Amino acid sequence: xxxxxxxxxxxxxxxxxxxxxxxxxxxxxxxxxxxxxxxxxxxxxxxxxxxxxxxxxxxxxxxxxxxxxxxxxxxxxxxxxxxxxxxxxxxxxxxxxxxxxxxxxxxxxxxxxxxxxxxxxxxxxxxxxxxxxxxxxxxxxxxxxxxxxxxxxxxxxxxxxxxxxxxxxxxxxxxxxxxxxxxxxxxxxxxxxxxxxxxxxxxxxxxxxxxxxxxxxxxxxx
Amino acid sequence: xxxxxxxxxxxxxxxxxxxxxxxxxxxxxxxxxxxxxxxxxxxxxxxxxxxxxxxxxxxxxxxxxxxxxxxxxxxxxxxxxxxxxxxxxxxxxxxxxxxxxxxxxxxxxxxxxxxxxxxxxxxxxxxxxxxxxxxxxxxxxxxxxxx
Numbered sequence: 527x528x529x530x531x532x533x534x535x536x537x538x539x540x541x542x543x544x545x546x547x548x549x550x551x552x553x554x555x556x557x558x559x560x561x562x563x564x565x566x567x568x569x570x571x572x573x574x575x576x577x578x579x580x581x582x583x584x585x586x587x588x589x590x591x592x593x594x595x596x597x598x599x600x601x602x603x604x605x606x607x608x609x610x611x612x613x614x615x616x617x618x619x620x621x622x623x624x625x626x627x628x629x630x631x632x633x634x635x636x637x638x639x640x641x642x643x644x645x646x647x648x649x650x651x652x653x654x655x656x657x658x659x660x661x662x663x664x665x666x667x668x669x670x671x672x673x674x675x676x677x678x679x680x681x682x683x684x685x686x687x688x689x690x691x692x693x694x695x696x697x698x699x700x701x702x703x704x705x706x707x708x709x710x711x712x713x714x715x716x717x718x719x720x721x722x723x724x725x726x727x728x729x730x731x732x733x734x735x736x737x738x739x740x741x742x743x744x745x746x747x748x
Numbered sequence: 749x750x751x752x753x754x755x756x757x758x759x760x761x762x763x764x765x766x767x768x769x770x771x772x773x774x775x776x777x778x779x780x781x782x783x784x785x786x787x788x789x790x791x792x793x794x795x796x797x798x799x800x801x802x803x804x805x806x807x808x809x810x811x812x813x814x815x816x817x818x819x820x821x822x823x824x825x826x827x828x829x830x831x832x833x834x835x836x837x838x839x840x841x842x843x844x845x846x847x848x849x850x851x852x853x854x855x856x857x858x859x860x861x862x863x864x865x866x867x868x869x870x871x872x873x874x875x876x877x878x879x880x881x882x883x884x885x886x887x888x889x890x891x892x893x894x895x
Contacts, residue, residue, distance in 0.1 A: 535842040566797065570839075573800040578843055580804075581881040 527556035527647075528620045529654045530563060530640040532571070538616065539578060541637040545613040546585070549605070550575075550639075551627065552592035553619035560654055562640050563618025565592040571618065571639060596623025602630050609634055645676075662732030662739065668720060670711030675733075677704035683725040754808035754874040756783045758867070759794045763821040764857050765813030771860030779867035782874075790814075792825025799836045799850065806883060809874035811851040813863070819856065826854060846877055 532538075542548055550572050558564025572588045579586040589612065594601045596619035605627075609615075614635045617624045620642040628636040644656040659676045665683070666673055675681050679689075679697050686705035689696030693706040712721050732739070760766040766787045772779060788794055791814030802810045812833055814826030830852045837847040851870060855862045878884070 535839075566795070569797050570800060573797065573804055574839055574843065577800070577804055577882060581843070581885060583885045 527559055527645070528622070529560045529643045529646045530557050530620050531643060532562055532567065532618075532640050533638065535574065535578075538571070538637075538639050539575070542575075542614055542616055547587045547589075547611065547613045548575075549589050549591060549609070549612040549615045551596065551605070551615055551617050551619070552590075553596040553617075553623050554592055554594045555596075557619055557623075557640065558592075559648075560646075561652075563620075568592055568618055571616075593619075593623075596620075597626050599626065599630065602626050605631065659733065661728070661730070662734075663729065665725070668723075668725070669708045670715060670717065670720075672704055672707045672711055674704050674708065675728075677702070677707070683728060685721070752875060752879060754782050754871060754879070755806060756780075756809045756811070756867075756871060756874060757802040757807045758783050758785050759788050759791060759798065759810070759812045760785050761791045761814045761821075761826070762787055762789050764815040764819070764859075765853070765855055765863060767857035768813075768855050768859045768863035771858060772864040773860075775860050777860055777864040779864040780871040782871050783867045790820065790822045790825035791829035792820070792822060794829050794832065796832050796836050796839070799833070800839070803840075803849075803880065803882070806880070808877070808880045808883065809849045809851075809870060811853055811866075811870055813853040813855060813866075816854050816856050843881075845881055848873060849877060849880065
């Protein structure tokens with residue numbers, strides 16, 4: 527899923543300070559799962575903002591809405607009948623959701639309330655870690671299901687660098703060396719020989735080096 | 749300020765603090781009427797939203813009273829509550845509020861005296877802090893929220 531974290535309160539308040547009618551829009555998908563911008567976080571941020579403005583003696587109208595999916599025009603359309611009642615939208619979705627709203631409602635300024643971070647998986651309750659960089663050419667079948675692109679700090683494709691130490695990466699003691707994990711996994715699978723196969727230089731065009739990416743599925747077009 | 753009577757919300761666990769309040773009553777121990785108790789099945793049930801709503805509706809102080817550490821009826825609800833209280837204290841700090849307006853307390857069902865004493869102490873502390881920043885403004889916008 528796409529992970530995100532709420533922006534510092536001051537930054538959020540600064541972005542909406544000129545406005546008195548706000549739509550605070552959450553998303554029921556990834557940001558709900560990583561507790562950054564779902565219905566509950568929308569309620570909490572709305573409460574925090576109201577307290578901030580009450581303390582200042584200002585009145586602000588905040589309408590709380592949580593869409594099923596903010597990156598999908600079908601669900602974003604739900605705001606169409608009410609968008610004229612607001613002066614600005616504060617979105618708690620990932621960057622995809624913010625841009626979908628901004629693209630659909632061109633007359634209304636849209637501000638992000640979260641910083642979108644990475645594609646990650648949950649390691650434990652309250653902990654999410656990066657697992658995929660969307661490189662467009664998946665290597666996981668060759669590396670025992672552990673991604674060197676996302677999990678090696680240098681994105682190395684042919685074994686660890688000299689900074690590996692007792693299974694940890696030199697950048698921080700709590701960061702696993704992806705290539706140590708890969709080696710241990712290949713050993714457990716009896717696929718050590720695969721480690722010796724040299725991977726050629728990766729074509730990073732599919733990873734975004736060739737410009738913004740797009741998928742067009744003609745079989746699904748209406 | 750001298751006549752200020754704070755409104756305090758206490759989220760009390762059914763299995764400990766709420767029973768301790770009962771015990772205080774049975775022992776004829778008095779505690780300030782400023783403390784309004786909300787009984788919860790476990791302090792782990794208390795969400796950040798509940799605490800913020802209490803402040804938004806005019807509470808000058810809020811505390812969450814759960815079981816003693818290691819004694820939670822549901823294993824670890826009280827430690828989770830303590831983490832949430834710390835999280836909301838950080839939010840209050842960001843808002844420029846005194847974080848002492850929110851507290852986590854632990855007691856057992858038999859600690860009637862502790863319940864009465866902590867209620868008195870917390871009320872005194874909030875009296876010293878004065879009305880919540882929201883009430884201090886005493887604005888129309890605040891009065892609107894109370895309707």
